[in-house]
Amino acid sequence: MTVWRDEELADIGATDELRIAPRRRDGTLQRPRIIWVVRRGEDVYVRCVHGPDGTWFRGVQVTHAGHVSAGGVDADVVLEDADHALDDEIDEAYRRKYGRSSTAVDRITSPEARSTTLRFVPSEEGR
Secondary structure, three states, X not given: OOOOOHHHHHHHHHOOOEEEEEEOOOOOEOOOEXXXXXXXXXXXXXXXXXXXXXXXXXXXXXXXXXXXXXXXXXXXXXXXXXXXXXXXXXXXXXXHHHOOOOHHHXXXXXXXXXXXXXXXXXXXXXX
């Protein structure tokens, strides 16, 4: 696996919305969905506001791969379950980026959404 370049991390961290298209078993991409993204150091995290039943989240569970675009970044990615010991820090990153209090922030930091926290890294094939 490769790592994000500094400029990619900056672009992802600065964008409000990311488009994610889960990869199907046959290698084709599903329709992209808009989601929120946060950066923590050299890592990038996403959650499904609808919890484990969200369409895009169920889609990435099939292959743990997809394609993302955000800011100037357009990359194939591998999605990994996040270390849930970081959930409080990731909650705080969402609050800093998207606001301290709103219905949407409350939903993305809910127990259901926290259970879907994924870290994604660029795929070697996508580079």
